[in-house]
Amino acid sequence: MKAIKVDLAERSYPVLVGENCLGEVERYLPSSAKRVAIVTQEQIGIDLQIEKNHKVFTIGTGETSKSIDSVIALCRSWVDWGLTRSDIVIGLGGGMVTDIAAFAASIYHRGLEVINVPTTLLGMVDAAIGGKTGANLPEGKNLIGTFWQPKAVICDVDTLQTLPEREWKCGYGEVAKYHFLGADDMRGFSLIDTVMECVKVKTRIVAEDEREAGTRAILNYGHTLAHAIELENGFALAHGEAVAVGIRYAAQVAFHMGRIGEERVAYHEEILNHYGLQMKLGERIDPQRALLLFSRDKKSKPGLFTFVLDGDLGVEPVSFYDGNILVKALEVVQ
Ligand code: GLY
Numbered sequence: 001m002k003a004i005k006v007d008l009a010e011r012s013y014p015v016l017v018g019e020n021c022l023g024e025v026e027r028y029l030p031s032s033a034k035r036v037a038i039v040t041q042e043q044i045g046i047d048l049q050i051e052k053n054h055k056v057f058t059i060g061t062g063e064t065s066k067s068i069d070s071v072i073a074l075c076r077s078w079v080d081w082g083l084t085r086s087d088i089v090i091g092l093g094g095g096m097v098t099d100i101a102a103f104a105a106s107i108y109h110r111g112l113e114v115i116n117v118p119t120t121l122l123g124m125v126d127a128a129i130g131g132k133t134g135a136n137l138p139e140g141k142n143l144i145g146t147f148w149q150p151k152a153v154i155c156d157v158d159t160l161q162t163l164p165e166r167e168w169k170c171g172y173g174e175v176a177k178y179h180f181l182g183a184d185d186m187r188g189f190s191l192i193d194t195v196m197e198c199v200k201v202k203t204r205i206v207a208e209d210e211r212e213a214g215t216r217a218i219l220n221y222g223h224t225l226a227h228a229i230e231l232e233n234g235f236a237l238a239h240g241e242a243v244a245v246g247i248r249y250a251a252q253v254a255f256h257m258g259r260i261g262e263e264r265v266a267y268h269e270e271i272l273n274h275y276g277l278q279m280k281l282g283e284r285i286d287p288q289r290a291l292l293l294f295s296r297d298k299k300s301k302p303g304l305f306t307f308v309l310d311g312d313l314g315v316e317p318v319s320f321y322d323g324n325i326l327v328k329a330l331e332v333v334q
Helices: 022-028 068-081 095-110 121-127 165-178 191-208 215-220 223-231 239-256 262-274 287-295 323-333
Strands: 002-006 013-018 035-040 053-058 088-093 113-118 135-137 140-144 152-156 305-309 316-320
Touching (some): 022 113, 088 095, 121 165, 165 191, 165 239, 239 262, 239 323, 287 323
Parallel strands (some): 113 152
Antiparallel strands (some): 002 013
């Protein structure tokens, strides 16, 4: 088993990556905890072996369950069970589970400790690390949430054995992203080393900018197009699949701005191809509609588009007025 520290002073915590390491959870349960609330989904089907008094709380599947209603339902069932501030919550599942479990933990009794146990590749390399929690509103994804760092993150790659093909792709969409954020070339790495390399990059970025005042925005590489199409009904792409197309699109935007050359664009495509990722949206998005959605992105400033773009100084957030470049770059991914 390998370990890496998320260095955040008194909020520092370890991320463990290995095989058959779910038993490690026990080590991070505080002695004060009398009860352990395990939040998961029915189909995850993983039993954590915990000696302390524990109870499983399930949440629904699908984006509609990623709601404040799920957060409130959890909190209410914790009250029923008698969960107190000295107890602890475990989020056991994909990004949706760890986001909702940690969101509920962050507001229950004004904040309860949480351990994240991600069971998807996407969760291990991104969602479970860094303390962002969130729920959707009808108006958009992850529009409400908190920053609430976990006490530990335990990534047991054995839990990925039954991961469906599409979920692997989603995870690899995020893995591809790290190739442009300073990760070593992970092609040829084992699964554990791939997860570790992504975690290393993410923990470094989170340690520099926990609350996304600046640098942390680069973790959104490829996400502006992804978020836009995720808002559109009809696009059947899952998050990581949309991120992959978004990375290709971001390379095109950077190319049309003269920030990167053809070789670098080709390198983006080579990485996406290596992970067998989708390169096109699969259906057309009206360019004017796309511009409107881009302008509503959380990163955007009034009257400007903001994209995370590659360039001589690496990947960085860039704000600009000219929507024509964004329209032109769309041609390649339509
Ligand atoms: N998933 C982006 C972040 O953690 O900042």
